Amino acid sequence: MLIDIGVNLSSHRFRDDRRAVLQNALDAGVEKLVLTGTSISESKETIDICNVFSHDFPNMLHATVGIHPHNADQFTRTASEKMYDLAGEDAVVAIGETGLDFYRNLATPKDQQESFIGHIELAKKIGLPLFLHERDAATRQLEILSDYREHISKAVIHCFTGDRATLHKYLDMDLYIGITGWICDMRRGCDLQAMVADIPINRLMIETDAPYLLPQNMIFKPKNKRNEPSFLPWIAKKIAIHRLESVNEIIDKTSENAKVFFGIE
Ligand SMILES: [Zn+2]
Incomplete structure (x- = not known):
């Protein structure tokens, strides 16, 4: 079983064929997806998607509730209360992305x-793990995380693309690391390929970040360049090569980690 911990299934690029996308995922062995909430409205839509498909795809879909850093101007006291309410829904397993x-x-x-600090406080209050994003902001992100570390139960840096020193600082805080198809990119992925073996196997999780970041190691790429959860095995394969481990080991351990992290069965 594979678990994709980052899917933007509320994206308009999935509007017309979500059911087929979920079936493709199952057929590829991707049995669980954590759908990413990036704003109040997208978080709500994501929860709705989990509920709509819960009958035909039981125990497959879970959701996060949060406001992406790009949308951080939406974060207000009212928004925080709204997130608190949404986080009470059965489908919700984490706070973020933030x-x-x-x-x-x-x-x-x-x-x-x-917004980031507000999300940390919310996650603490509710007792959920944090789903984190960081791009070109490692110094400040690390400062905030270390200031609040005792309030945080578990957190994952999703779609990690930073440098080795940053990776080790996150690991020293006992955070989890999410790896996307970024690692499959011949040019941009080189640094990540060289350091992916530094991540302890019990801190590693995998994600497509679909519809973004189509894995470039795919033999037959879809014409529309849209990434899907069913392509997650390509990321597992690439990670296995650079860690000198078997694909099955990557699949088993990352799924086990995701189950423990998000508290899903
Ligand atoms: Zn992100």
């Missing part, structure tokens, strides 16, 4: 930090 993105700075750094 964190800092100083690469694009689509929201101001000030708004991003307030």
Whole structure:
């Protein structure tokens, strides 16, 4: 069994064929998906998707509730209360995605930090793990995480793309690391390929981040370039090569980690 811990299934690019996408995932052995919430409305839509498909795809779909750093200007006291309510839904297994993105700075750094800290406090109050994003903001992200470390139960840095020093600082805080198809990219993925073996096997999880980041090692790429959860095995294969481990070991251990992390069975 594979578990994809990061899928943007509420994306408009899946609007017309979600059922087929879920069936494709199952056929590829990807039996559980954690759908990413990136705003209040997307978090709600994500929970709705879990509920709509719970009959035909039992125990397959779970959701996170959060406001992506790009949308951090949405974070207010009212938004936090709304997230608290949404987090009470059965499908919800984590708070996020949240964190800092100083690469694009689509929201101001000030708004991003307030939202990030608000999410940490919310996760503590509810007792859920954190699903974290970070791009070009490692120094400040690490400072905030270390200030609040005792309040955080578990957290994963999803789609890790940073440098080796940053990776080890996250690991020293006992955080989990999510690896996407970024590692499959011949050019951009080189650094990650060289350091993926540094991640202890019990801290590693895998994700497609679909519809983004189509794995470039796929032999037959879809014409529309859309990534799907059914392509997760390509990421597992690439990780196995660079860790000198078997694909089955990567699949088994990352699924076991995801079950423990998100508390899903
Ligand atoms: Zn992200």
